[in-house]
Amino acid sequence: MTLPLPLIRESFLQARALWVVVFLLTAWPAQAQEIKLEAENATRNGVTVGNSLAGYSGTGYVQGFDNSFAKNVTFTVNAPAAGIYDLAIRYATPSGEKGYALEINGQRTEGMFSNVPGFATAQAGKQYLNAGTNTLVIGGSWGYYYIDFIALTPATIPLPAKPPKTLTDANATTSTKNLFSYLVDLYGTKVLAGQQENNLLQEIDYVREQTGKDPAIGVYDLIDYSPSRLQYGANPNNHSENAITWAKKDQGRGIISLMWHWNAPTDLINQSPDKLWWSGFYTRATTFDLAAALADKNGANYQLLLRDMDAIALELKKFQAQDIPVLWRPLHEAAGAWFWWGAKGAAPFKELWQIMHDRFTNHHQLHNLIWVYTAEPNKQDWYPGDAYVDIVGIDIYENSATASNHSAQWTELQTLFNGKKLVTLSETGNLPNVEYIKSFGTWWSWFAVWTGPDYIRKQPIPLLQSVFTHPDVITLDELPNWRTYGTLTGLALEEASGGLRIFPNPSANGKLTVEMTATSARATTFILLTSTGKKVASVKQKLQEGQNVVQIPVQQLPAGVYVLLVQQGKERFTRRVILQK
Template identity: 30%
Template sequence: MNHRSRFSGFRRWTIMAASVTATACGFLFFPSGIQNPAPEQNPYGNYSFLAGTASDRNALAPDEVIPEERAVTLPEIRQKPIFEKIEAESCKLPDQVSIQTARAGYSDAGYIGTLQNMQTLDIPLQIHAAQHYKITICAAAPQPAEAVLSAGDTACTDFTLDVNDFTRITCYGIFLDDGAQTLHLQCTSGALDIDYIEISDDTSLHDFNYTLDPTPCNPQASPETQKLYSFLCQHWGKQILTGQYCADAGNQELNLIYQITGQLPAIRFSMLGTSDDRQQTDDAIDWSIYTNGIVGLMWHWNAPGSDSVYADDTDFDLHNALRHKDPKKVALLTPEQAQTEYERGILSEEALLLLQDIDETAQSLTRLRNMHIPVLWRPLYEAGGGWYWWGAAGQDAYVQLWELVYERL
């Protein structure tokens, strides 16, 4: 096996981020203050006047950033205790759906059955406060069913039910404006019997503490990282930093945004883990130098020993990689120590391959570190879905892998 150098301490120059919101709003750049050597040709020459204007701002007022015609108006949220129960049989019933009483456990006068074949139950509501709600549907599935709950034209959530007894399914964090509203419950496959629908105020979003610690989690973070983190904290809860993923150096996505809005996003995301990591790193450096924009990098990490990130395409065993191991201690092994422990049967082959991949990716990131460019670093993303190999092995294995990546870099 090939041995790769370990880049210890690189994490002091990075910010690990699970995700960065990317939405359409104002142009906002981070003033770097670092003068890096520039390539011979400026790929952002057409945008240079934008960077020069925006990077001088210490604080950006919303009316300076967002043209009025593109401003977003947010409704005022008024928290108010609310509870309402709507019996399904009180709603207007779709064709061939009737009120029934044969099934045990229903409330009031009965339930409706059976919703199927893309049929939709419309539930009229009178909302007395614009806020987030939790909506509970009491239903049974004579056949395993899938359904979609919408508010007006907006799909809120979908769910699957395969229980043939009345079961409560609760959906959280659904925002409803005040006034007349209509919920739509559509059975997209299988069959559903509906007993009732409950709606009540959802305070869970407000109960969570969203306060940011002004100090980075790593006390050895570089000045550039501390400055970027301070910038993010400064705008937390006040403004949105826009971001855009760019597939290649052509920046077609940025060009389109500029043509439509006359502005650029604050963050340019690209991806490591492909065959052109050198080019991806060059593009990230150019973005930082010529626009003072924030660099974001994702890691599209193929399962070690394979050419795919998808769990179905690999037999890599993440469970076995760090079994009975402290990932923080494994992260401290030099390549030579890791190889020796593997040959002695102390370290699994999977763990050795993980270390080698992390070290190889560190080579790309180190170029940015050496140029004093902080990075919004996004490895191991979308783990909850289970389609990527790093998320398919369960919570414990994922946490161990995260700790290994963090400590190793």
């Protein structure tokens, strides 16, 4: 996790279902134009106008920002219509990468400015504006930057593209493939609820007590299995076994995510107040040099890296022995450099990730892992590579008084990974606003709130209840039997069905037609499922060689996103279907 930050209070945006919002926001009048506002003409608080850096627009730019939000520039934005707009900020960062805070009509979020020469444009995500006057404030966070102008244009809200159902481990277990298939099918329609667990605090029990629901994903930390912690007497308290017990709840449908705050293998400083042995995963608490260890593959420190990985592999094998797939999220937040595995830069981190992937997959034959990489804004050079990553996550701890729509972070990750990888909110200090997820289209695969009194236990109980009972949030009791759900076992069938066409899709007239080209006569079943795996329609038909037409009855079904499962014997594949009324 990152630095502790105050609680974000929920501020719901009233919005309709996503497809309604998409329709409204793609129906902007043809004359709708960009709104561009120069910073030097805005209201300034503790900042000044400069013109020494070439390349600015207008008559100058605003400078003098620091870490205080009291130093800011306030824009008055007159919007021709209420709706969601794309926000671009023209900026410069003379002293390296910086962070900024943004507040629109009292709703606050945060973002990053990359370190680029001269002026550049940051895409600050999608923002909701009222018709008429709106107030937009930029300032604070951390850094010294210049603001040249802002620009807003009416936005469209696309659904995220689904990535291929192909894991980096070609030998992944059937259950692991099935879980990933379910995650891909669900992506862009619902969000899975997750919760970081703590043996002492028992956070999942707390969520259940307050909401009557278990999260769909239990997130556990293998921190105390680090050999250097065990050497000082750390007690894991059967954390792995507790996770396995929870995963077997509700007919074994609980989804497990594991992370590892890896205590440095050696060279712990072990000095008070903030460098004690138990904080040895922090850069400040160890002198362990990852780059040096990797440079000498025969050296003692490299062997200690392998020793530690082997110790964690033993824990992961406990899950594999119980046929439990794991959303495996190691080496998180590396680009922040506050953990030792990121302290020496991108290259050593990527090498360590790739070594771990190879050692776990090939040396230890662990085939129950779905590899989740935690990205940092504007840090593309830290990405280990498509061959080593299955899902991309982001950890967000925003210092905000109101709920953020997280659109800026979502937009950045979609720019890099849309159609390639699932994107998830792997760690958050606060519950997300589900109405924002719907209206801004930030369809994280899942979210997981951090543990402790400053995080999940500080969420208002009505908010906690509303999120865990929201129809667009999937909890444990709503999970399908993902072990057999939507498995891509029929790759040859899908390739042979390249002529499959579903129309109309989106469907708005209560009729759904499937055209499918068959290479030979064969009995085929077409099953329509809800996003949670409930079967709502089924048609069996013997296809003839050549083109076939199949009618799926959908007149009585409510509007929403569905999954069409096409099955021939043991072979199957899926397609997404959208019904509108």
